[in-house]
Amino acid sequence: MFLVPTSRQAHDLSRSLERLFDDSFGNAFGSDARDVAQALRSPALDVTETDHAYTVKLDMPGVPKEAVKITVEGRRIGIEAEQAQTEEKKDGERVLYRERSVARFSRTFSLPQEINEAESSARMEHGVLILTLAKRVAKGGARLTVN
Template structure:
């Protein structure tokens, strides 16, 4: 008989896990949406182009309305929140097992404080979010050193 699992996680006691298997880091991951495998969400490829950067983010299972992109203090944040679809029509049965969860996940990327909201272009299609962030010139650092008075 196959052991039931949710996203590759054993639903039963970890008693049979080999003693040498070290999963401390996996257990630290917050289990909001997809359990221990939550670190696999919002997988992102970043491609550098001459005019800017293209971010390709996997957001499977989310509708366009459930995905948000925000820019604040130079950080571009992609977040997704999902609620469970409630089955109002079928009140006679009861669930034997529920594997779908409701929750949220997010990921942030530093893009620089020179980038504005109007500069970033986005497109969402078939569970893939594509964002384009143009390259901007960084503000030059102050050329004149500012000296600090040392007392004593």
């Protein structure tokens, strides 16, 4: 199979461990180190299939559609994006704690069948990237002559 499902509890445990590491790492080396530790995220995704296409949905909240880069190489799909941090400091204001930082999203996976890039599409709706990936149809069979 092409995807290995994990339970929600495993995801929550992973996030708890990341936060523990990030807090310890950030306290020891400053807030810049915490930004590096949280830099790369792997968005959650759902994949469904019909006879003609795959539909992939990825959670990418706060990421503008212009920042998303999608690569299709046969059966392999790569998705990358960067969510920029907005600095909205006012005079006399100082940051006491920051968890929201520049985030890079990256996810690569393989599907069971090759994708037809020309007939595929992508759109962003309410922070969810929706890919409709058309399956590549095998070309008509050829006849062989027996010699």
